[in-house]
Amino acid sequence: MRRLAVTIFCVSLLSSLAAFITFQVIGGPDRSVACNQAALPEYFVCLSTVRKWDESDILWVDARPRKQWEKDGIEGSVLMNDQEDWIDLEVGFMSKMIEQLKPVVVVYCNQSGCGSSKYVANQLRKKHAEALGFQVFVLEGGVNALREQK
Amino acid sequence: MKKFSCFFVVLFAAWLPLSAEIVFEKKTIEVVVKPGQNLAMGLFPFKIVDEDETIIKADVFCTCLEPQIPLGPDRTPKLHWKVGEKGVIKGRFETKQFLGTVEKAIELTLASGKKVTLNFRVIIPELIKLEPATLKWDRGGAADERVVKITVDHNKPIKIISDVGNNDKVFPYELKTIKEGWEYELRIKPTSTENSGMGMISLRTDSLFPRFKRKILYSVIRPKTSGAPVKIK
Numbered sequence: 001m002r003r004l005a006v007t008i009f010c011v012s013l014l015s016s017l018a019a020f021i022t023f024q025v026i027g028g029p030d031r032s033v034a035c036n037q038a039a040l041p042e043y044f045v046c047l048s049t050v051r052k053w054d055e056s057d058i059l060w061v062d063a064r065p066r067k068q069w070e071k072d073g074i075e076g077s078v079l080m081n082d083q084e085d086w087i088d089l090e091v092g093f094m095s096k097m098i099e100q101l102k103p104v105v106v107v108y109c110n111q112s113g114c115g116s117s118k119y120v121a122n123q124l125r126k127k128h129a130e131a132l133g134f135q136v137f138v139l140e141g142g143v144n145a146l147r148e149q150k
Numbered sequence: 151m152k153k154f155s156c157f158f159v160v161l162f163a164a165w166l167p168l169s170a171e172i173v174f175e176k177k178t179i180e181v182v183v184k185p186g187q188n189l190a191m192g193l194f195p196f197k198i199v200d201e202d203e204t205i206i207k208a209d210v211f212c213t214c215l216e217p218q219i220p221l222g223p224d225r226t227p228k229l230h231w232k233v234g235e236k237g238v239i240k241g242r243f244e245t246k247q248f249l250g251t252v253e254k255a256i257e258l259t260l261a262s263g264k265k266v267t268l269n270f271r272v273i274i275p276e277l278i279k280l281e282p283a284t285l286k287w288d289r290g291g292a293a294d295e296r297v298v299k300i301t302v303d304h305n306k307p308i309k310i311i312s313d314v315g316n317n318d319k320v321f322p323y324e325l326k327t328i329k330e331g332w333e334y335e336l337r338i339k340p341t342s343t344e345n346s347g348m349g350m351i352s353l354r355t356d357s358l359f360p361r362f363k364r365k366i367l368y369s370v371i372r373p374k375t376s377g378a379p380v381k382i383k
Contacts, residue, residue: 053380065213082248083213087366091350094368098348101372104380114211115254123250131284132370135380 035140043121045137047145050106059102059134061093061124063109063116064143074146080107080120093124097132105129108139108146117142171199172231172260174239178269183245185277185304186359192241192270194256198231204261205229208239210254215270216242217256241270248274249361277304277362278355280336285367287343288374295339298367300353307331309356317349321369325353338369346372 035046050058060077062069069079078096080089105124109117117138125136139145174196181190206229208217218240222228231237241256256268278300285296302308309331315323319341326335336351349369357363 057380082252084247086247086249087364090366094348094350094370098346098370098372110211115252116212119248119250119252126250127283128368131282131286132372133286 035145040140043125043137044140045106046140047149050137050139051149053104057102058104058106059096059100061105061107061117061120063107063114063120068110068143072143074108080124081109082116082119086123090127094128097128097134103134105134105136106139107136108142111142111144114142171201172196172203172205172258172266173199174266174268177267178271180271180273181243182273182275185275185362188244188246190243190245190270190272192243192268192272194239194241194268195236196239197236198233200233202233203231205231206259206261209257209259210241211257212254214244214248215254215256218242239268241268243270243272245272245274246361248272249276250274274361275303277357277359278302278308278365280365280367283367285338285369287340287369287371289343289346289371291343291374293340293343295337298336298338300334300336300365302332308362310334310353311356312354313351315349315351317347317369320347320371321349321351323351323369336367340369340371343371 035048037046037049040046060074061080062073062077063081064073065081065083066079069077069081073079078093080093105121107117107121107124109115109120121136121138128134129136141148174194176194179192179194181192183190205219205227208219210217219227219229220237220239228237239256239258241254243252243254245252250273252272252274254270254272256270258266258268260266281299281301283298285298287293287296300310307330310325310327313323313325315321321338321340323336323338326337327333328335338351347370351367351369353365353367355363355365
């Protein structure tokens with residue numbers, strides 16, 4: 001019985017040591033947001049896909065609450081969320097679209113489950129995308145995907 | 151052999167807590183709300199099978215949605231559930247600023263580490279439709295007249311009581327009543343398409359419901375886009 005306990009202790013010690021060395025040499029675990037473009041629903045995009053597009057073609061839309069957008073929204077992004085008066089925010093979006101002529105709109109919120117980006121993207125697609133000639137996508141992983149890439 | 155048996159018993163015992171399960175009748179529900187309804191309730195009935203279960207927390211990603219875990223005898227949320235017990239997780243959804251289809255989720259974290267996502271889809275009918283909601287002319291193209299059809303999809307009429315354009319010099323318009331309270335037409339013909347620009351026509355209605363009191367039509371002149379869609383695969 002004692003021998004078993006010693007064996008378990010030694011194995012635990014060795015594996016902890018190996019883990020520590022691995023952490024020191026290779027670094028921490030990969031916590032990036034996994035994204036498989038082929039497996040995503042229609043109109044969802046991985047950040048890696050977005051990065052292949054011309055950055056100057058993209059208008060980023062932040063679907064998070066205003067305070068979060070003000071704190072760390074992407075530079076040049078427009079606020080369009082489902083918590084404030086839609087019409088007031090829409091005016092800001094339309095003005096930006098006229099001013100900058102972006103053919104691609106990518107909407108992000110806090111994470112995939114927040115639902116706000118999907119709602120905002122659907123509204124923009126339904127009301128303006130066809131008339132103005134832009135495509136609307138939802139960023140898979142939301143702002144977490146953007147933070148991971150920084 | 152005896153040692154091996156003990157090993158398997160320990161392994162099985164370690165696996166048992168992982169088999170605890172909270173089983174929901176449905177993980178996605180859909181609710182269609184009435185035009186004046188600002189609150190929708192989603193009910194997710196569940197039962198506990200195999201092992202006792204503990205709910206650690208219920209997360210939502212919108213201030214519009216409030217998850218409600220059933221209360222225990224002490225009037226606090228009941229987090230510990232025994233095998234065979236049944237309950238209902240509720241979602242209280244404030245719909246006042248939404249239109250169309252909205253999807254939000256409640257994410258339950260369980261003691262076993264498992265996460266369960268409950269999807270709540272709410273459909274808020276649009277009583278007044280503008281088709282299309284945006285008009286676009288190509289810069290330098292023909293300044294032809296466009297017509298927007300405004301229709302009321304409700305059991306009572308909704309009248310347009312005022313209309314204001316913010317750029318009438320470039321986008322003069324005419325609002326025509328086809329059938330008062332039910333059908334209207336907006337006819338817009340830009341004076342010129344030489345320069346890019348935008349105009350808004352704000353329509354106010356006599357609807358009793360705040361979300362249908364105001365509608366905006368956008369008119370836009372902008373350069374023709376290439377039209378080539380981006381590749382996503």
